[in-house]
Amino acid sequence: MQKAVRALLLTTALLSADTIAARAETPDVVVSIKPIHSLVAAIMQGVGEPALIVEGGASPHTYALKPSNAAALQDADVVFWVGHGLEAFLEKPLEALGDKATVVELEDAPGLEKLPFREGGPFEAHAHEGEDGHDHAHGEEGHDHDKEAEGDHAGHAGEAGHEGHEHGAFDMHLWLSPDNARAIAAEATRVLSEKDPDNADAYKANLAALTEKxxxxxxxxxxxxxxxxxxxxxxxxxxxxxxxxxYGVNTAGSITVSPETMPGAARLTEIREKVKTLGATCVFAEPQFEPKLVNVVIEGTEAKSGTLDPEAATLEPGADLYFTLMRSIATSLRDCLGQAS
Incomplete structure (x- = not known):
């Protein structure tokens, strides 16, 4: 009996050691922001849990690295971030890692659609006939830089957090297209499969499931x-x-270039005039930032206000967050614009 107990204990110890060893071989993965973390978490389901840097209601535009974040980066085997134009606070910490971790800048992922950065307040209309059967204004190449509000983005390339936002640079909110989400997930799968070949089949199966969803x-x-x-x-x-x-929605302009670049009086006047011209429309705030600028531009107009959350500030992180994020944007647009009609 004692021999049987000892054998059972030995077997249990060996199994526990094997489990610990298997877990130790799973790479430590760190992801910068919630939407990207959600996609990576979906790829890693059943294998491991990626760590998240920008938690809670914080924004990558204004984030300051915490000691806990720095510790996670030091232990990381793989780091996923969007790139220099979004999470500028990560530039120096990632440089300091050297070759200790595989750092993946997802703006370089194969298959991404990348659109030029826009700075003008009202986006100048130009048609994209034949795209999914609709015409709509984008301003990718057609907005009039001569009309940009003086002082709203002077010296913009040197401002904190936007070294990459020079004329000709790309808009870094890449994840707000399901096609780009697929490309980001595919790149995460490739990197993780190379880093952790023992779990490559699991990563690829998760990618197939995510692509279908x-x-x-x-x-x-x-x-x-x-x-x-x-x-x-x-x-x-x-x-x-x-x-x-x-999706062919009709964004007519933005109050500010980026959240840490507050608009000048000229830009606010320009947007206010645009709102008056549009009549019954919606002006959307964001949960991380004070809504007072939205109130300024809609005061005395027929416009209604709503809230959009492009960086998932109000959502709990996890593999389902990306789907909740995209649905909430669509629902907010439908509900507010439906009232404004």
């Missing part, structure tokens, strides 16, 4: 916004160009 989500969102997609609206900052381009 994204296809279903895409159709759902298109149906949700179909009744209001031609109605123009104003956003707090120009974070929605990829959503706009993919």
């Amino acid at each position: 994204l296809g279903t989500l895409d159709k759902e969102i298109a149906a949700t916004i179909a009744p209001v997609k031609d109605k123009p609206f104003i956003v707090f900052h120009d974070a929605y160009q990829y959503f706009e381009h993919h």
